[in-house]
Amino acid sequence: MPDTSHSHPHGAHQEQHLRSSDFISDIVIGMSDGLTVPFALAAGLSGAVSSSTLIVTAGIAEIVAGAIAMGLGGYLAGRTEADHYESERRREVMEVETVPEREKEEVREVFADMGLSPTLQIAIADELAKDKTKWVDFMMKYELGLDEPDPNRATKSALTIGLAYVAGGLVPLAPYFLITIPHEALFYSCGLTLICLFVFGYFKSKVTGQPPLSGALKVMLIGALAAAAAFGVARLFG
Template structure:
């Protein structure tokens, strides 16, 4: 049994009140096999699922809002394509840059604090032991257990520093790379962001003689399906019910598009659509 399958069974057993499934997931041999499997076959790239899902959601919602606003203003499909593409690539780059800088800053903070803790452990070991002991006592451990835990951690400098980073600073090492996160975010944003524009792009490249309104409603349908699908895919990150998650994102994206459409109509009523 893989680690992910054991974890999934444990969750299902708890949620469904199924003692058999829970017991199966907590079999000692199953746990050992699952942990061994996890160490050897860790899923490459799974840590970037969040960047992929949220980048895609942002991409489709913002582009769909642009399409709706331009359509509400009654502007030509060519304007939708121009503004939509500008939004996709500019906002996608902005999001990717933000993801890169944010993760890079977190990594730099972690490394800086780790260097400090490592230096303190080396130069003030007794003080650091006492600090860790007090942290364990504050968590409710009996004094004897706290002392024993400190001595165990202090046997290995790396584990000791790891403990100080976690217990004192609540810091964990990043499991993602800033540049990879940025590229994943950008790719997901662009791919999902192009979906509301696809019908307009295809009608421009391979003219189908669609009216602006027909193309807009096709875009609405495609965007709605994509929003629901990406919202449901959030279960990979949040582990919430996929139907509820999909409907929530459909509602959020729909409201954003509706607001943009109404703004476009209002501006058109003022004669600002040329």
């Protein structure tokens, strides 16, 4: 039996990195919309109604609907990624079986691009072709640039995005649970939400490699503009 002990740590590290990246991306997607959309809704209603109870009811309804919609979107995106990978893998398996020489040529082209000599290209392609599973794995990774997705990616994505949306959405609504006058609650909601948007934008920018301070200010400004627009429209038509 061949010794594969050296390949496991690298594979485990890569998979952990990919899953971590997906998890962070899902949190960013859910939290950014969760903080912004209910904030704009609550601000808009504050300019049109006189009861915080109505705003809380509408806000909770929006959070539930938004979390379900966002979670479903994440689930469908995850399923699409998995289905695409499986479809491409089936095609590669078929090509390895039916046109092996053409597939070997594609392997040689990959190593030619890496600067290996023609002799080494042929030797590696012939050796790789002895194990069709690894051959297909190689083609998926280096010809198509596709990594095998986590089989539970769709479900995890849906839950992460949905819960992040709920967590973000409860922030701007929190003052309305405690203060009965909408305009007064809006003042505290704005302060609390803008602080959270700034902190969220800061860490989001750090994770994505963007300038943290400018990224934080951009996220906070977008949330403030959305809330101001909603409040202004509600006051105009109210």
